[in-house]
Amino acid sequence: MRNLLPFRSAPAPTSKVAALAAVTAVVAVAAGIASAPVAAEHTDAHAVVRDGQNIRYAGLTVRIPAAGEGVQAAAQSTSGDISLTVTRSAEGKLVVKTDDHEHGDEDHGDEAHADEQAEAQAVTADSARPAAAKTCTDRAYALAGWKLPSFAWYYNPAGAPAAIAGTAASAISAGTNALSTACGQKRLGLVPSYAGQTSAAVQVGAAGNCIGNDGRNVIGWRAGSGRWLGMTCTYFKTINGKKTVTGTDTALNTQYKFFTTTANCNNAYDLQSVVLHERGHSLGLNHVSQSANASAVMTPALSTCSAGKRSLGLGDYQGLAALYGTR
Template sequence: MFALILSATTISVGPQVMAAERCVLPEGELSISELPSGSSAIECDAIGRMVAYGNTGVTVPQPGMTVEVDSLTVSGEIDGFALSVSKDGIVSYGLGEENTESTVGGSDVPDDLSGTVTTPGDKTEESDSDGADESDIPQEGDVPVLTEDDFHTTALSACWDGAYKHKGWAEYGTYNWYIGDGGMPGALSRTQAMWAFTESIHNIVNPNVCGYNDGVDAWSKYKGTTTYEADINTSGKCTDRDGKSTWDAGNLPSGTLAVTCSFSASLPPGMKDDLTEADVRFNTQDYNFTNNPTSSCRNKFDIRSVGTHEAGHAFGLGHVTGRDHENLTMQPYVGSCETQSRSLGKGDILGLKKIYTDIH
């Protein structure tokens, strides 16, 4: 008979001594091959470590949590992935954009803030001008870049396309969100940004286009401003969750317009996870934004088009790919000065209905 001593580094077998296999991770940022699926985040002491995949990355969450990063790129390239840690600590990844057909018969669980982390970088005291892009100043004689007839034609085309993809979570309660400090896209004041972001989120929770009345059981509530920042670093990667769903702007990698980091808590098998936090950041370091694209618009991106797309991720919608779906909000591309993504298409709404109809 022999005993396995977990705290020791050797196993004794009769007179021989055999080295025990231990999980020792390299220093610095990890790859998914260095922390593969099936690893124990607990035994490997991986919780709080950054794992990179493609051009993105996430911080390994507490057991029972999933974190997913979605980047909106100027090229339309898909960039993002999910990392889950089961309640017993086992790591798994979601590297594709597949529909998750889990039931939505779950419930809003109390938000556990014991695993949140507040670092010095999470809280700042910035002025409205810090990090803002160039001011969104209307010019005399400007007209909207899309006339009502143009917009109607675009919306009509989108209403023929029923494609959608959705993720592994739902907001079973109310999405409570904040605006961070510092500069806003388009150099908007925080009050102006609040209205632009509110409309973006309401495009998701109150869809009423393509002949579909609002039948989506999802809610949101603006909670005010905060000195907390979105849990997204300058590399466009998700940092530790701090417990506040924050929308802000700042520095992201060139080529990335915006990033959403979504955190969700595990529910019993077969049910979608419960969203606990979703942070959004606009890239005002490399790109200029506008809240009112007009005929003089050049190389600016519509705040509400980008915001509606990012809100779609927060509420569980994934990217739909291919040129055949270019009129849908959840295509992985928003062109400069375009406003069509403000209005959902048939597939966007069907995806929301799949997630949210009668979930409560």
């Protein structure tokens, strides 16, 4: 069940109002902006705030999209993931979802139930991935509701950490190409293609904000101010009744250390694993339970010096296969 989220206008907070059970998370928008606080059941520690033309939540910021469009900010942080998805219907209604709320009316695998509650973010990832048998039997996945028509991507090397500057491009390519298959299954129908290096900036702000959509799919580096390792901003619009991605950028936070081989890990995070997780967001995967589905790439937490999630689990694969088919 979706929960109706309470808006408050910055800077003055609004009080939470009694729960309205079983209400779809739809906020009427007048002139493109929700004009008054609206509240219902909402028990997480963070408030969803409308600040002018923006929606803010837990350090993430997205601009209210045009009618028929939407945007998601998804960040893999040092203690788990946070996400904020804002969709505006053609009729001007705004749907706001956060990672702290279950998405019961979205598509899931037969055995999958997305568990994106706050408690899951507090679970520390094991340093080693569960046994391959578990990785290739756990079918859990959760879908965000959109897909890419194709995936040509660019890399902007500006600002890459000196320690991995020479190997980062290869690790990023490997993380992206790992979207191809898993567990001996057929290759997925969507084939990422590297379009080359670019000087175009990754359109993710240092504070965890989605700052625009230039139509390119760029991955690059940002000296971020938040506690996030990777941040992906994905823009989509509804075309013939289906949500189609029009641009997706990923920033990697140089505030933290990354490694490309375990030999150069010193309290650092595996670049390839972070990239694969963020690519999952770009292609339309949401998070699954850290405790119940620890072998999946799309679990919230990632520990330092672990290179155990450089390939998809069966659930990750089946989620993508449900979107893009196989070949």
